[in-house]
Amino acid sequence: xxxxxxxxxxxxxxxxxxxxxxxxxxxxxxxxxxxxxxxxxxxxxxxxxxxxxxxxxxxxxxxxxxxxxxxxxxxxxxxxxxxxxxxxxxxxxxxxxxxxxxxxxxxxxxxxxxxxxxxxxxxxxxxxxxxxxxxxxxxxxxxxxxxxxxxxxxxxxxxxxxxxxxxxxxxxxxxxxxxxxxxxxxxxxxxxxxxxxxxxxxxxxxxxxxxxxxxxxxxxxxxxxxxxxxxxxxxxxxxxxxxxxxxxxxxxxxxxxxxxxxxxxxxxxxxxxxxxxxxxxxxxxxxxxxxxxxxxxxxxxxxxxx
Numbered sequence: 001x002x003x004x005x006x007x008x009x010x011x012x013x014x015x016x017x018x019x020x021x022x023x024x025x026x027x028x029x030x031x032x033x034x035x036x037x038x039x040x041x042x043x044x045x046x047x048x049x050x051x052x053x054x055x056x057x058x059x060x061x062x063x064x065x066x067x068x069x070x071x072x073x074x075x076x077x078x079x080x081x082x083x084x085x086x087x088x089x090x091x092x093x094x095x096x097x098x099x100x101x102x103x104x105x106x107x108x109x110x111x112x113x114x115x116x117x118x119x120x121x122x123x124x125x126x127x128x129x130x131x132x133x134x135x136x137x138x139x140x141x142x143x144x145x146x147x148x149x150x151x152x153x154x155x156x157x158x159x160x161x162x163x164x165x166x167x168x169x170x171x172x173x174x175x176x177x178x179x180x181x182x183x184x185x186x187x188x189x190x191x192x193x194x195x196x197x198x199x200x201x202x203x204x205x206x207x208x209x210x211x212x213x214x215x216x217x218x219x220x221x222x223x224x225x226x227x228x229x230x231x232x233x234x235x236x237x238x239x240x241x242x243x244x245x246x247x248x249x250x251x252x253x254x255x256x257x258x259x260x261x262x263x264x265x266x267x268x269x270x271x272x273x274x275x276x277x278x279x280x281x282x283x284x285x286x287x288x289x290x291x292x293x294x295x296x297x298x299x300x301x302x303x304x305x306x
Contacts, residue, residue, distance in 0.1 A: 005035040010043040010235070011088035031083040031235070045128070046211065047235040050079045072121075073209045075238055088232060096229040099252040100134030100222075106251070107137050108221070111171040113189065113198065114142040114158045115182045120150045122175045122202050122210045129214035133230055135222045135249070141165045143185045162189055173198045176206040211236055219243035 006025040009017050018026045027033050032042040032051035042051035049072075057065035057080060069077040079085070112126050130136040142148055142158035149155060160166065162185070171189070173182050178200050186198055205213040211234060219227035224243045231241065 001039075002035065005039065006033050007035050007039075007041040008033045008043055009041070010045070012090060012233075015090070028087040029085055031079045031085055033083075043235055045234045045236070046076075047079075049074060050076065050083060053077065053080045054083075073207060075209055075240070079237075085237065088235075093225075093229050093232060096225045096248075096252075097134050097233075099256065100226060100249065103252045103255040104135050104249070105255070107135060108169045109139060109166060110136050111139050111141050111165060111168040111196075113162075113171060113173045113182060113185050114140050114148045114156055115178075115185045116149050117181045118148070118150055118175045118178070119210075120152060120154055123150070125210045125214045126172060126174050126201075128234060129211065129218055129230055132233065133218060133222065133226050135218075135226060139166065139168070141171075143188045162192055168196060171196050171198050173200050174202055176202040176210075178203050209238070212238070212241060216242055216244070219245045221245075223247060223249045225249070 002021065002024040004023060004025075006027055008014075008027050008030055011028070014026065014028055017024075031047040032040055032054060034040055034054075040051050040055055042048045053065045053069055053074075056068060065080060066077060069080075110126075110130055112123070114123075127138055131138040139160065140156070140158040141160045141162050143162055145157075145161065147155040147157050171194075173186060175181065189198060201213050201217060202210065211231075215227050215231055215234075215236070218230055223246045225248045227241075227243045227245075231238065
């Protein structure tokens with residue numbers, strides 16, 4: 001399908017696909033690529049919004065595409081008109097995710113309340129932000145075993161019901177109009193007697209793009225570098241985001257540092273300490289033997305002299 005055509009793909013897979021499919025003209029520095037009259041590709045995630053808005057602008061007109069972008073509070077419509085960007089590469093920023101995965105041994109348990117009529121896009125931001133960071137386990141809950149029917153008629157089945165869910169560190173009620181739509185399940189949550197206060201993450205930022213509040217919250221919950229990497233992974237180029245919190249994860253980077261120190265000390269005691277112990281054990285008798293031999297030799301010489 002892409003042979004002899006231009007295309008793009010997410011920066012994490014770009015070099016791999018370029019080697020595997022050299023007959024395709026892979027373009028790294030664009031939010032989307034028009035490969036032919038009926039083909040538009042994007043690296044995915046938020047850049048897919050640009051590609052979709054571009055198609056709408058071509059088929060239904062620029063005003064319709066702008067109207068949809070405004071309704072979404074999408075801040076990057078300018079990429080629809082000019083998709084050129086500074087490309088992302090695999091670099092040391094990847095270590096943030098890898099260290100989180102390897103050394104975040106006490107990942108936070110975050111519950112997400114599902115309810116009828118919720119917006120699928122805003123729900124997806126919780127999973128795409130927190131669960132994909134390597135720091136958080138996101139667990140879905142509802143007030144029924146029956147499927148939850150979303151705004152655009154997707155059927156979702158929660159992993160747990162609120163009466164039998166696991167112990168959580170926090171619980172999020174996503175979607176900007178959640179305080180109205182989720183009223184029933186929130187009441188049932190309180191009736192359950194949980195001490196956790198539901199957090200209306202999007203409701204308090206209803207005039208912002210759906211990823212803004214989760215990413216800024218991630219920086220406060222975890223650290224700034226994790227949030228920055230999250231935005232990069234999402235292809236979300238919003239320079240106005242306010243990332244506040246500690247610069248990097250003490251647990252993710254402190255644990256390997258501690259393990260390194262312990263390993264070096266262990267190696268020291270395994271190799272160096274026995275050598276010094278050997279000197280103490282064998283060196284002292286050897287010294288006594290030499291001293292004794294020298295004394296006897298001196299006595300013999302004295303006897304001969306006499």
